[in-house]
Amino acid sequence: MKITCVECPMGCEIEVVNNNGDITVTGNTCPRGKLYAENEITCPRRVLTTSVRAENGKMVSVKTDAPIKKQEMLEVMQKINRVSVKLPVKIGQVVIKDLTESINLIATCNLED
Numbered sequence: 001m002k003i004t005c006v007e008c009p010m011g012c013e014i015e016v017v018n019n020n021g022d023i024t025v026t027g028n029t030c031p032r033g034k035l036y037a038e039n040e041i042t043c044p045r046r047v048l049t050t051s052v053r054a055e056n057g058k059m060v061s062v063k064t065d066a067p068i069k070k071q072e073m074l075e076v077m078q079k080i081n082r083v084s085v086k087l088p089v090k091i092g093q094v095v096i097k098d099l100t101e102s103i104n105l106i107a108t109c110n111l112e113d
């Protein structure tokens with residue numbers, strides 16, 4: 001499997017081979033790339049960026065404060081869609097604590113009532 005490392009702007013092209021759980025990584029320039037490639041082949045993760053509804057119907061921009069498992073995205077989005085946030089909201093404020101695996105959903109904008 002060939003992937004592009006997105007851990008920094010260098011964008012190294014990495015080749016990952018999974019031989020029955022024995023993972024070989026080549027093409028990475030640093031250890032971060034090796035870890036990224038190993039995670040991509042075993043359990044890929046992404047920071048989720050989306051919006052959550054506020055009590056008055058406005059939308060609040062949010063993101064997770066750490067990457068979450070890609071396979072959990074749908075379940076997490078369903079959880080987010082059931083919530084409405086109380087205003088005002090400040091950048092960096094936790095709007096859903098422990099969304100998944102102790103990862104929080106935080107506001108990426110200020111929004112007044």
Ligand code: SF4
Binds near residue numbers: 005031
């Ligand atoms: S392997 Fe290292 S240097 Fe290359 S893109 Fe990934 S983080 Fe950057």
